[in-house]
Each structure stands twice: as C-alpha cells, then as structure tokens.
Amino acid sequence: MGIHLMRTGELDADLTHLFRYGPPYLPELVAAKREAEHGGAPPVPTAGDDVARLTAELQEARDTSALPETATAGPALHDLVVRTRLGRP
Template identity: 55%
Template sequence: MRTGVVQADLRELLDEAPSYLPELMAAKAEAEHGALEGPSVEILTADVERLQAALDAAEAASRLPESAAAEPELNDLLIRVRLSR
C-alpha cells in the first residue's frame, strides 16, 4: 500500500517481515509439493465439475446486469476521494 504496487512474492518482502516468515514459506512449499492427503483426485474432480455447473446455473438464472450500471458514479466518487486526500 505504501508504494501503490501489488507485491505477491513474499520473498520480496522479507526485509520487513517477521523473522519466522521464511520458515512458514518453506512449510507451505513442502505441503504444496507433498503427497495429497484427503479425498481422491476423482472425488475432487467430480466436486469441481459439480460446483462449476452450479455456478453456471446461478449465472444463467441471475437477474444481475452484465455490467455495472453505476460505473460513471463510482468513477466520480473515486476521483473525489482521491482528490480530498
């Protein structure tokens, strides 16, 4: 937030991070590349397909507009907020 740039790579933030962050990052990497414990790939695949179908059905039934109707007003609000700082 200080720079206005999104930094998603935690390694770039280590100078300002808590000292234990490298250990947390290593544990996360180990878990990501380890064996899958839990439901089988087949069960997970079926669930993803079922959930995607539910999302598609909800989108088709939605009464929401295709695009935001208040975009000009939101843009004006954003500009006013930024200029008031």
C-alpha cells in the first residue's frame, strides 16, 4: 500500500488492487486469509527476500514521491473533527 501511495498519491487499502507491488504469492496469501478471516494469518513463504525487496521499493518510492514532505491537511482535519463532535455541518 505504501509503495502505491508514494508513487501515485492515492490511498488504496484493497490488496487485490495492489498485487503488482507485492510478491508473486500475494494473491494466494489474500485468498488464504479470506478463508480463515477470523483466524491467524497463514505463514508467509520465503518472506525474508521479499521483505528486503519491498522495503527497498518503499524507500525508493518515498525518495521519488511527489507527495509533500509533511502533511498539509492538519487544519482542515482539525476543523472537520471539531465540527463533527459539535454536530455542525
């Protein structure tokens, strides 16, 4: 998800949309997790190499990202939370 976010500026939490960023066994891992939705996650095969590769890709995506260095939505988010808590539109 992080690699996709850094490269596109889009937040997409649906792993089925992000298979191209993951290891080749990611679809199988998602399917196994769906089958055991309320159980533990299945073991990740040969994760060591993939973790290192994906970490490097994430760092490269961060370094070349067009996203701002710091968040810019703070004041607007604060205003939204306050208005929501006070029940104002």
